[in-house]
Amino acid sequence: MAALLSEEDRKYLVDLFEKELKGEVKILFFGSKRKEECEYCDLTEQILQELAETNNKITIETHDFDETDLVKKYNIEMVPAILMLDSEGNDMRIRYYGIPSGYEFSSLIEDVIATSKKGEVDLSASTVKKLEEIKSPLKLQVFVTPTCPYCPRAVLMAHKLAMKSPNIIGEMIEANEFPDLSMQYNVSSVPHIIINEGEGEFVGALPEDAFVEQIMSVVKGV
Amino acid sequence: MPLFNLSNVSKPKETNYDVAIIGAGPGGLASAIYAGRAGLKTIVFEKSTEGGQILLTDMIEDYPGFVSISGNALAENFLNHAKTFGANFTNEEIIEADLVSKIKRLKTDLGNEYTAKTVVIATGSNPRKLGVPGEEEFMNRGVSYCAVCDGSFFKDKRVVVIGGGDSAVEEGLYMTKIAKEVTLIHRRDKLRAQKIAQERAFKSKMKFILDSVVTEIGGSKSVEYVMIRNLKTNEMTKYPTDGVFIYVGLIPNTQIFKDQVKTDENGFILTDEHMETNLEGVYAVGDVRKTPLRQIVTAASDGAIAVIDMTKYFD
Missing domain, CATH: 3.40.30.10 (Glutaredoxin)
Known part of the structure; x- marks a missing residue:
């Protein structure tokens, strides 16, 4: 080939x-x-x-x-x-x-580089501190399409948080390939981020602070 | 679009620069090319993917030198051109800026701080919301502002496109290749888009509802209909649809600068003919600037003018 x-x-x-x-x-x-x-x-x-x-x-x-x-x-x-x-x-x-x-x-590519540095990633001090409050497993699913220029930012954010926090799993999901799952979460606009299988969700590639804030509101149950 | 795109892999970086360019659309990237050629130490900040709004455009036919080129390919050309002349790139979002001091300070969402002697604001604009009931509620369930991003979710479905400008008509045409039915709804009796795009739209399977506005987006789990009011007769129609693509103008990304640089009443940055703002060493180029035309060619032109003027601070 x-x-x-x-x-x-x-x-x-x-x-x-x-x-x-x-x-x-x-x-x-x-x-x-x-x-x-x-x-x-x-x-x-x-x-x-x-x-x-x-x-x-x-x-x-x-x-x-x-x-x-x-x-x-x-x-x-x-x-x-x-x-x-x-x-x-x-x-x-x-x-x-x-x-x-x-x-x-x-x-x-960014993930390969970060992995070669054993998961050393660039996150702000306030984010690192907030991540320490996460004590139970947390799943971040970032639904994307390959043609969405905003999406890598959300994927990398979820992946960086996963590399930093032992309780977080960060997933990229190519929405077109998994239509049933996309349908289940009503994905029609990407990036669409699902937290803990539906406990929380948001749309858009938010800056780091706002992204982490969305996660923390689920963690704290507010 | 290349099957595997490498444009936003970022590079190692320093923190002190001659020129900081905020935003990597055509205006920012043209500035980066000229700054590199002027021998200025340059960094470009981009919060998503280098290229800006042209990445949202399927095909471009009005940039000189290219009869027809995909938005993606043109963006890559701009980016590689800028990199060739030495500009540095980083995928960070500026969240705080001190543009008044002689040395400008920029703080990013990753908590990094950069300084620069001059700044080019090339942050562009975002789609304006329609502001009708249901728009927020269905934001992730059928309402979209980006046909290239979200079009594939509407394969063989019905969509409406709201607006009558270049974006509405061109994105509507893009959707005719994917969706079963595309209806363009525009408040005036004729479209505002470039003539050639209009002609193509009229020849395509696109339907038109003119002199009409959408007053509500409704449905149960996801979008099922829009309510349309005819402005001439005031007649209301419930129009079934699975998706709503909104292209009703732009809002400049000036939130973090607007207390420092002068803008017009809509937030677009005011500049002199050299693209300099009311602050020394701070320039604005492209869609974010108050300008009579927002095209790739004018954004690129702004960038060239700004950087040539800026060299006065480095003599």
């Missing part, structure tokens, strides 16, 4: 990763043997393989959705799914459900 990455983008990534990657990054990809159930699994796997070829610190491990133990371990809900482990095997608690194409490809 022809390369998905243009030669120009490939070179850009080689340079960027050369400068930015600190430690190893293991990307776990979950696909499905039943192709009819996963239209974008092949394409997702291929772009990850091409990504891995740009720097030897990045490795890809491919799994099938029927590998129950692993699926259970990482709580994978649907495919295609992507997650990242740092050099010590720590789960960064970020998930991509659906292909990270279009503008979301940038999110994936």
